[in-house]
Amino acid sequence: MTRRVLLLATKDTIAHRHGSIATGAELLATIPADRLAADVAVEDVLAEPGWDMSPGTMLALARRARAAIAEDGFDGVVLTHGIDTLEETAYLADLLAGPAAARGAIVLTGATRSLDELSSDGPRNLAAAIAAAADPALAGAGAVACLNDELHAARWVTLADAAGVAAFSSAPHPPLGRVTGGKAGEGVELLAAPPPRPPDPHGDPETDIALIKTYPGIDGALLTAVVDAGARGVVLEGTGLCNVPASLLAAISDLTEWDIPVVVASRCRTRPVALDALPLGTGMAGQVGAIGARDLAPAKARAALMVALGGGGVAAARDYFDRL
Template sequence: MKKNIVILATGGTIAGKAASSTDTACYQSALLPIDALIAEVPALQDIASVTGEQLAQVDSADMTHAVWLALAARINTLLASPAVDGIVVTHGTDTMEETAYFLNLTVKSAKPVVMVGALRPANVISTDGPMNLYDAVALAADDAAAGCGVLVALNDTINCSRDVTKTNTALQDAFKAPELGYLGYIQAGKPYFYRRPARKHTFAAEFDVAGLVALPKVEIIYTYVGNDSSLADAAVAAGAKGIIVAGVGNGGMSAATRQNLTDLARRGTVVVRSTRVSSGIVTRNSAICDDDCGFIAADTLNPQKARVLLMLALTRTSDPAQIQRMFFEY
């Protein structure tokens, strides 16, 4: 019997159109409705019973927390029904990794949820959207995807939403998990898994956003030669409850920045050390003594994903010890 898969559309390049069939760089995102995307891939109905809903229609640079909360709510409602076996979310690629990780922590089901997008608009030569959509539905309809958390499927690959990041501005193989690698591949509509996510997610996560209308304000501060603490001070003055530091190397920062952020942490701002480096662990009490400064180490989360986890953590606690536990568990 075919699985029942619902596609929730939010826009992005997969729904975009260019002025000509050869222009893959200059185009308008988020134009085509979900019904048009489904109609372009009639083979979808061969692998699942597919329906679609237009939840948003935006370039992913314009993605908002409000859409995140609406997505989580709708996915949880749909997956609570025995009539729905899995979800596919179409999304722009620029912020896909952030939305995917947010859903990975807020969806309350073991049923498959798959994020998908495209690096080329729908009407150009060699657009990747239709095949990506086909693969995503095939993955969401496969029993092996259950219990894996929110997955990201592009370019015939399966990625863990915690680990994946966009590594190139335009190439079709842009989505990778540096060092940790893919979870698997999709060939001829068949998923092949070679590893599974190791960290807690979805049904095992402690976060509950039901009824939330906003998320705590968390800002990212980038470090570089000669930077000072003015941006962190401004963020806190503007209402930030947390600061993510995109540090140098193993989450390092200048002595002056460290002192200022230590002062902010002692006054109640939650400070998390991530890194501007593309891969590797930010180790607790290594480049900086987190115990002395009151900081939290981001482990392997990049700055944008550390921000997602910190926002959700702050809906439950502001205790640095508890938030550090979350960074080690999720």
């Protein structure tokens, strides 16, 4: 039985060519028919460039991908996306997939070279992504990124090289798998177990979340300023084991009392532990109410806080991150 895949095309580099932008159908036409591993339906999506993708658009894409599997009966979804923020949209789609993740894969792909460049990587990446989305082996894995024939779990994937075709990495984790070819009948070879599934989402995600990079001497007034401007939550990019300057501790305490969650992530790789589980002298922000991002990168912690706030304020966010 032929598998059915929905292609959601948001344009960006994978569709760029001199003087024009390819539609989803034109992108699909770059793949020879005998290299298509599924029956593919196409929807063109009006979206900002990947480097300026709005939270509202990311949420709309995540919801459409989930509905395509859960309601429309597609076996998988492929989403073409600019590489700059592909990992954020992938993780948001993963967090919102809910039970649909058990029924089919959501695969994001893109390109570092335009469609009319010599040796463009777009058509191959698209063919591989379709093969991956059509393969039942990925059911239960949630959202993944597929580029350069590699599959990366949304929780682990990061853009490591914006100029090369091997642009994404899961380090320090291994790639989830690889696509053994783009021909019909070929598909996914799994190389590692996927990360645990996140909690099922509740309520509508909050889109107004501030992400602030901390630095020595930062003024705590920056935190209250973004809240005054409308932010419903704040993610701080700290250092080391989720450390932030002491100048922020009073503001973190105040925001927590106002039911505005403050999540602390690190610019470094960290272990998936809570702030209060860190050694004495680190993670001080946890003592004044901050929530640890565990091993999430700052941008992904922002996506997780968006979803967590669908269930309430600080208490709901703390419970959500404890279960990630």
